[in-house]
Amino acid sequence: MPVTDRFAERATLSRSLRLLAQFRFExxxxxxxxxxxxxxTAEMVADLCLATDGSTPAGRTVLDVGGGPGYFAExxxxxxxxxxxxxxNPAEMHAAPGTVTASTYVRASGTALPIADDSVDICLSxxxxxxxxxxxxxxxxxLRVTRPGGLVVLSYTVWLGPFGGHETGLWHYLGGARAARRYTRRHGHAPKNNYGSSLFAVSAADGLQWAASTGALVAAFPRYHPRWAWSLTKVPVVREFLVSNLVLVLRAS
Structure with missing residues (x-):
């Protein structure tokens, strides 16, 4: 069965609206x-795992790359x-006191993971x-650190989508640098996600092309959309504006 079948049942309009309502509290x-x-996210990953090989999440190791202050851990x-x-970022790790422990967190860059090859069941970003x-x-x-048959789940905000500028709002459509300057003038400090240093323009096409080149891609869909809108991922140009957040699911080999 397709790896997304179980999660697709959960991807309803009511779920999309519920998550959208939470964004104002970020x-x-x-x-x-x-x-x-x-x-x-934990429900999504559990559904993807169950659809992949029929096994439950119990005991499976999930490596969360860029896990921030550990809100996902619980x-x-x-x-x-x-x-x-x-x-x-050590400041980010401790932004929420009490969520991070030495036994569950590693300080490292996602582009140079200090993790052995083929050592985790699921790798999430x-x-x-x-x-x-x-x-x-x-x-x-x-992909390197995920065991053969395990899943890589990489989800990211598409630059030309409505949330591409993060806290700078829709001003990013006039250019990331301009949006950052406007935010700084308005708020008296630079945005946390500053274009060119901690925020970059990543397209849906970029991710799909990379994933296809690995030969490991098994699914791609908009993370927050109801199932009936997933076909947007297949439409060039349109997907850049309407997908918003793209999930790439790859099976390691």
Whole structure:
């Protein structure tokens, strides 16, 4: 059965609206936003795993590349996964006190993972590729550390989608640098996700081309859309504006 079949049943309009409502809390109440996103992500990964080989998440190791302050850890543990987070920024790791422990987190770059080949069951990256100067090098590292038959789930915000500018809003359509300057004038400080240094223009076409080149791609779909809108991923140009967040699912070999 297709790897997305189980998750497709969960990808309803009501789910999409529920997640969209949480986005307004991303900066004002990150625990609320990322907690809800973590639960949804853990459910998505569990569904993908079950559809792949029929096994449950219990005991499976998931490596979360760019896991931030660990909001996803509890959600994955509740599903039975053995969660390991990777985060290069120590300030980000400790942004939410109490969520990170030495036994579950590694300080490292996603483009040079200090993890042995073929050593994890699932390698996840959620909304990180657009913050990495060389995102497909990170993707290659994720494939390297995943055991044969295991899954790589790489999800990222598409630049030309409505959330491509992150906190700069829709001003990114006038250019990332211009949007950052406007944000700085308006708020008195630079945006956290600053174009050219911690935010980059990554297209849907870029990700699909890279994934296809690996020979490991098994699915690609918009992360937050209802199932009936997934076909947008197949339409060049249109997908850049309407997919918003693209999920690439690859099976390591």
């Amino acid at each position: 900066q004002s109440d990150p625990a609320r936003f990322y907690g809800a996103l973590g639960e949804d 959600a994955f543990a509740d599903k039975g996964f053995q969660y390991i987070g990777v985060e290069p 959620s909304n990180v590729a657009e913050h990495v100067r060389r995102p497909w090098r990170m993707g290659a590292e994720m």
